Amino acid sequence: MTTESLVLEIKKKQSFLCIGLDVDLDKIPKHLLQEEDPIFAFNKAIIDATHHLAVAYKPNTAFYEAYGIKGWMSLEKTIAYLNSNYPEIFTIADAKRGDIGNTSKMYAKAFFEDLGFDSVTVAPYMGKDSVEPFLSFKDKHTILLALTSNQGAFDFQTKKVNGDALYNEVLRTSKTWENAKNLMYVIGATKAEYLSKIREIIPDSFLLVPGVGAQGGNLKDVCKYGMTKNVGLLINSSRGIIYASSEKDFAKAAAGKAKELQSQMQQILSK
Numbered sequence: 001m002t003t004e005s006l007v008l009e010i011k012k013k014q015s016f017l018c019i020g021l022d023v024d025l026d027k028i029p030k031h032l033l034q035e036e037d038p039i040f041a042f043n044k045a046i047i048d049a050t051h052h053l054a055v056a057y058k059p060n061t062a063f064y065e066a067y068g069i070k071g072w073m074s075l076e077k078t079i080a081y082l083n084s085n086y087p088e089i090f091t092i093a094d095a096k097r098g099d100i101g102n103t104s105k106m107y108a109k110a111f112f113e114d115l116g117f118d119s120v121t122v123a124p125y126m127g128k129d130s131v132e133p134f135l136s137f138k139d140k141h142t143i144l145l146a147l148t149s150n151q152g153a154f155d156f157q158t159k160k161v162n163g164d165a166l167y168n169e170v171l172r173t174s175k176t177w178e179n180a181k182n183l184m185y186v187i188g189a190t191k192a193e194y195l196s197k198i199r200e201i202i203p204d205s206f207l208l209v210p211g212v213g214a215q216g217g218n219l220k221d222v223c224k225y226g227m228t229k230n231v232g233l234l235i236n237s238s239r240g241i242i243y244a245s246s247e248k249d250f251a252k253a254a255a256g257k258a259k260e261l262q263s264q265m266q267q268i269l270s271k
């Protein structure tokens with residue numbers, strides 16, 4: 001999907017909500033465990049109930065890999081379902097990959113060609129040759145971890161390198177890479193106070209912002225400091241939406257939580 005199509009969808013739905021599909025079999029409603037593929041049954045119900053309120057879905061691959069081959073098949077079915085039924089939705093494989101060049105090329109093929117995701121999250125730590133293989137795919141997006149939402153972000157990402165924080169160095173240097181137009185960045189919602197400076201370095205790039213809801217990040221602060229003329233934000237919520245209820249009404253309850261966030265977004269966009 002092109003960035004232009006994503007922006008059009010955001011304006012149409014008045015939403016920049018990304019729903020995280022982090023499916024844990026211990027947390028989904030018990031009646032679904034009788035289904036042939038409980039993970040897919042759960043995802044399908046959540047997607048069908050919320051697709052009009054969200055512009056993106058983000059399965060975190062860890063939650064599928066944890067269930068072995070069956071989990072990977074549930075992931076395949078989920079992305080195929082999204083691509084066939086809701087092609088206007090932006091899809092994110094939260095896989096946090098990145099390796100030497102020839103290995104990264106295979107990761108990129110797996111997520112972009114085989115599975116058909118629009119984007120994948122990638123760690124920048126191994127540098128340019130580990131990221132460029134992802135960037136070479138037309139209309140696919142590489143979402144680079146810059147300043148993450150967790151406490152451990154302060155272990156390395158905010159440490160000074162060449163007089164500035166390492167995450168700023170990641171932002172600045174990655175802009176010089178081939179096909180850098182295909183880059184987006186992860187900035188945690190819990191780090192909203194860093195966004196003004198971040199926008200000085202990457203004024204127009206899309207940011208994937210996890211950490212609202214369960215992790216305590218604040219939507220209004222993120223928008224105040226991080227929003228661009230094209231919105232430039234995808235705000236992710238996973239547990240706060242998909243586990244709104246563990247009863248038979250789980251999909252309706254998820255839609256209720258998604259609606260709360262979408263209404264706040266609509267209000268922000270109308271200003």
Ligand SMILES: O=c1ccn([C@@H]2O[C@H](COP(=O)(O)O)[C@@H](O)[C@H]2O)c(=O)[nH]1
Pocket residue numbers: 020022060094147148149150186187188210211212213214215236237238239240
């Ligand atoms: O900095 C980061 C990068 C990725 N994540 C992922 O986003 C979701 C957040 O889930 P919630 O349930 O809404 O807290 C999850 O998949 C994380 O692995 C992140 O939280 N922070």
